Amino acid sequence: MTLLAGKVALVTGAASGIGRATAHALTREGATVVIADRDATHGPIVVGMLNDTGGQALFVHADVTRDAVAMVDASVAHFGRLDILVNNAGIFYPADLLDIAFDEWMRAVDVMYLGTFRCSQAAARQMVRQGDGGRIVNISSVNAFLGMAQSSHYNSAKGAIDQLTRCMAVELAPHGILVNSVAPGFVETPMAVVNGVNEHETPEFQEFYVRRRRIPLARPAMPEEIAEAVLFLASPRTTYITGHTLVVDGGLTITF
Numbered sequence: 021m022t023l024l025a026g027k028v029a030l031v032t033g034a035a036s037g038i039g040r041a042t043a044h045a046l047t048r049e050g051a052t053v054v055i056a057d058r059d060a061t062h063g064p065i066v067v068g069m070l071n072d073t074g075g076q077a078l079f080v081h082a083d084v085t086r087d088a089v090a091m092v093d094a095s096v097a098h099f100g101r102l103d104i105l106v107n108n109a110g111i112f113y114p115a116d117l118l119d120i121a122f123d124e125w126m127r128a129v130d131v132m133y134l135g136t137f138r139c140s141q142a143a144a145r146q147m148v149r150q151g152d153g154g155r156i157v158n159i160s161s162v163n164a165f166l167g168m169a170q171s172s173h174y175n176s177a178k179g180a181i182d183q184l185t186r187c188m189a190v191e192l193a194p195h196g197i198l199v200n201s202v203a204p205g206f207v208e209t210p211m212a213v214v215n216g217v218n219e220h221e222t223p224e225f226q227e228f229y230v231r232r233r234r235i236p237l238a239r240p241a242m243p244e245e246i247a248e249a250v251l252f253l254a255s256p257r258t259t260y261i262t263g264h265t266l267v268v269d270g271g272l273t274i275t276f
């Protein structure tokens with residue numbers, strides 16, 4: 021399909037999970053995709069798969085905490101422009117508020133919140149130079165607006181991403197750059213594995229979220245289902261949505 025023909029997209033954290041599925045969805049719609057990830061093992065494998073299916077993809081070994089400008093520069097150097105940025109790179113590790121060291125708390129903020137700021141600023145500067153608009157999609161989480169034990173660092177970073185989304189949407193609107201976020205619920209990716217255990221497979225998860233339908237759709241999402249929402253917000257199909265957080269959670273947050 022050709023919804024994104026001629027568009028160049030940069031997806032951070034696309035060596036795995038939601039980012040990888042997003043790279044596939046963008047490629048399927050004709051975009052050229054730059055995968056920026058600190059994982060130098062899986063990133064090139066994803067690029068190989070995209071190129072094998074007729075796509076045009078590039079891997080940039082990059083960390084969102086320090087290489088934002090370099091990844092935008094690489095996109096422009098190889099493909100001449102940048103039209104879409106997906107801020108997806110993320111990390112999760114449980115930690116008690118009373119015990120967590122400052123640097124550990126800041127690590128989540130640095131990767132997800134400040135990483136989103138750094139990459140968005142670098143990408144938006146390029147889009148403004150080009151003069152014909154663009155799309156920025158930030159991967160937030162339902163954790164952005166929910167409280168949760170052992171997750172003050174992660175949830176705070178995600179909440180800040182949604183607020184940054186709204187502020188960037190206002191400032192970049194005059195340049196035709198639409199900025200939105202996608203807030204997934206539970207998604208079947210390597211991030212769901214904490215201390216070697218897939219939390220979606222535990223008896224507690226299955227009983228509470230699935231059997232008793234705390235998630236009305238009674239299952240975690242597959243990464244491809246999140247990618248479709250990202251694709252929509254990254255595409256020219258959206259011309260009047262900006263500053264919005266699109267919740268994709270199977271109904272998790274409409275129940276109590």
Ligand SMILES: NC(=O)c1ccc[n+]([C@@H]2O[C@H](COP(=O)([O-])OP(=O)(O)OC[C@H]3O[C@@H](n4cnc5c(N)ncnc54)[C@H](O)[C@@H]3O)[C@@H](O)[C@H]2O)c1
Pocket residue numbers: 032033034035036037038039056057058059082083084085108109110111131132159160161162203204205206207208209210211212
């Ligand atoms: N899996 C879920 O249930 C879930 C739910 C809500 C939101 N999210 C969010 O979705 C996004 C993607 O997560 P996922 O579930 O696909 O996880 P994942 O672990 O499968 O993928 C995360 C990717 O980000 C990369 N990454 C991490 N730190 C980086 C850095 N500093 N620089 C560059 N790349 C970096 C990793 O190498 C990895 O490839 C994250 O922002 C996460 O917080 C996930």
